[in-house]
Amino acid sequence: xxxxxxxxxxxxxxxxxxxxxxxxxxxxxxxxxxxxxxxxxxxxxxxxxxxxxxxxxxxxxxxxxxxxxxxxxxxxxxxxxxxxxxxxxxxxxxxxxxxxxxxxxxxxxxxxxx
Amino acid sequence: xxxxxxxxxxxxxxxxxxxxxxxxxxxxxxxxxxxxxxxxxxxxxxxxxxxxxxxxxxxxxxxxxxxxxxxxxxxxxxxxxxxxxxxxxxxxxxxxxxxxxxxxxxxxxxxxxx
Numbered sequence: 384x385x386x387x388x389x390x391x392x393x394x395x396x397x398x399x400x401x402x403x404x405x406x407x408x409x410x411x412x413x414x415x416x417x418x419x420x421x422x423x424x425x426x427x428x429x430x431x432x433x434x435x436x437x438x439x440x441x442x443x444x445x446x447x448x449x450x451x452x453x454x455x456x457x458x459x460x461x462x463x464x465x466x467x468x469x470x471x472x473x474x475x476x477x478x479x480x481x482x483x484x485x486x487x488x489x490x491x492x493x494x495x496x497x
Numbered sequence: 498x499x500x501x502x503x504x505x506x507x508x509x510x511x512x513x514x515x516x517x518x519x520x521x522x523x524x525x526x527x528x529x530x531x532x533x534x535x536x537x538x539x540x541x542x543x544x545x546x547x548x549x550x551x552x553x554x555x556x557x558x559x560x561x562x563x564x565x566x567x568x569x570x571x572x573x574x575x576x577x578x579x580x581x582x583x584x585x586x587x588x589x590x591x592x593x594x595x596x597x598x599x600x601x602x603x604x605x606x607x608x609x610x611x
Contacts, residue, residue: 419602424604425604426501426587426602426603426604426605427540427587427589427602428602429599429600429601432599472540484530484542484545484553484555485530485532485542485589485600486542487532487539487540487541488539489539490539490540
């Protein structure tokens, strides 16, 4: 079945460092891909998405490119801030004509040190 | 526009009891999905409702059920609670569902089973 694999955390970086969180997927067809973020005590927020191959999603300085040839959707940010500390989830929408089912990776906890 | 609301935010139950959780979607959204989040299993899809009909279902036992009302509000019920049901239950709403439809998550209901 469809699945998402992302790098295990926690990931600890200093402020202004470059961030990469790896994500690969297994899917039939052409799923949409997402990155969600969960701040402490809150629900999930959509960070960015890409709906077809070679699309680049971007938001708040984060970017991810839908790479069909490597089945990857790695999250990157050039200069992280303390406020980026959160849990990040890579996800895909399961191909289903009936409706919306999202499959999530296990999540990667990110700590940014001042 | 108000976001997705979930009630109650916290709940403590004992084994064998049943529980009902409530979710109010964003106004105008017709699709409501439920997810279970645990440290071990991560985020897992429970089911999705659209126009009062269950349209998608995850791999959970029949003890987990739900329904959706004509105003799109949704409830989730878990009967005969087990210790392993302790989790954060997240509700998400979207306009119509579908692979490109953005889901908006509520803050979740934290259920503890003792």
